[in-house]
Amino acid sequence: MATRQVIRQRRRRRRLMLGATVAVTSVGVLVYLVMALLPGHKVDAGPAAATPLVTNQPTVAETAGTPSPRTTSSPSPRQSASSSASPKDTASPKAAKPSATGAQKSSRGSTTPPAAGRIRPNTSYQGVATAYEAGVGDGACLFGPSPDMMIAAMNTTDYETSRACGAYVLVRAANGKSITVRITNECPLPCAPGQIDLSQQAFAKLADLKVGRLSITWSLVSPSSIGTMSIRYKTGSSAYWCGIQVIGHRNPVARLEVSTGGGWRSLPRTSFNYFISADGSGCGKAIRVTDIYGEQLTVSGLAVRPNVAQPTRVQFARH
Structure with a gap:
């Protein structure tokens, strides 16, 4: 009787040990399968090198309204260049439209007196x-x-x-x-x-x-009571040929120049008191007038309007 009881106990322990082993093995297999099936998980035979985790999910700071460097609204250098070149993004002012009274711009300057003519000051x-x-x-x-x-x-x-x-x-x-x-x-x-x-x-x-x-x-x-001077284009003037005359100037005019984009061009003067641009150079562009004292007056914004005296806002100084 004692021998049979011992045999039964040994068989029970074997079954328990076998069941535990199978259970442990099953759990290990199950864990392995679960880990293998996880998205983005890679099972390597050896240890992997540590790399930064890159994710497109918003961080807590971003969701709270504080942008991270990844989501900053500053444009990239390429975007900055393209947006700067776009006219709608520039802050430069628009050109002033001509008004009924004229939209010329005037400026005053001085230079060395031009070569004296026959009629000289203080003579x-x-x-x-x-x-x-x-x-x-x-x-x-x-x-x-x-x-x-x-x-x-x-x-x-x-x-x-x-x-x-x-x-x-x-x-x-x-x-x-x-x-x-x-x-x-x-x-x-x-x-x-x-x-x-x-x-x-x-x-x-x-x-x-x-x-x-x-x-x-x-x-x-040099009279004291005198208004501002005017500019007149000769009859027949256009963008291809023009004559320019100065009217109402206080002092004799020594030189008249026109802007050509690359600088100032002095126009020859005729006996009938017009400065002529035979090839149209400078017609309708800025005009610079110099008196015999060397003072320069620059007027821009005057259109080519033949036989019309266009007033300016400038006058030569009194001497």
Whole structure:
């Protein structure tokens, strides 16, 4: 009896041990299978090297409203370049549209005085005064009708290819009387150097018209009461050819230049007081005017409007 009981106990222990072994083995197999089936899990035979975990899931900081470096709103360098080049993203101001009163921009500068012409500042000249019927006051300078008749024609020599046009001259007679006139015309030969042909109205301020000829001295002046100057394009002007005239300037004009994109170009002056751009260079572009004292006035924004006196906002300084 004792022997059979011992045998039964041994068989029971074997079954328990076998069952435990099978159970442990089954659990191990199950764990292995579960781990193998996990997404993104890789089973290696040896230990793997530690690498940063890259994920596209938002972090707690991002979900709380604080952007991480990965989700920052700053554009990349390539995006910055493309957005900077886009006109809609630039902050540069728009060009001003021309208004009915003109949209020109004006500036003032100074340079060394250009080569002096025959009529120089602070110089007194001797000659004779004569008189002519000036009509409405127009003349070789092509300014058009004059607002007053205190005007004169300069002899051809001192007219100097219209360089004298618009100059204000103080004329003094031997009898002590004086008058300031504006040069609007040319007095051809036999007018001699130094001679000024006054309008009859101006001559009458100095002496009776019956006198005919009057000994005078005269000099250049810079009047105080004068408005701003104007620019006029000649009839027939376009983007391919243009003549430019300065009107209402206080001091004689020595040079007129136009902007050509690559710099300033000086235009030749004609005897009829227009500066000509024969190939259209600078027509409708910025204009720079220099007086005999070296002061420069720059005006931009004027369209090519033939035979229209376009006012500016500038005037030469008084001397």
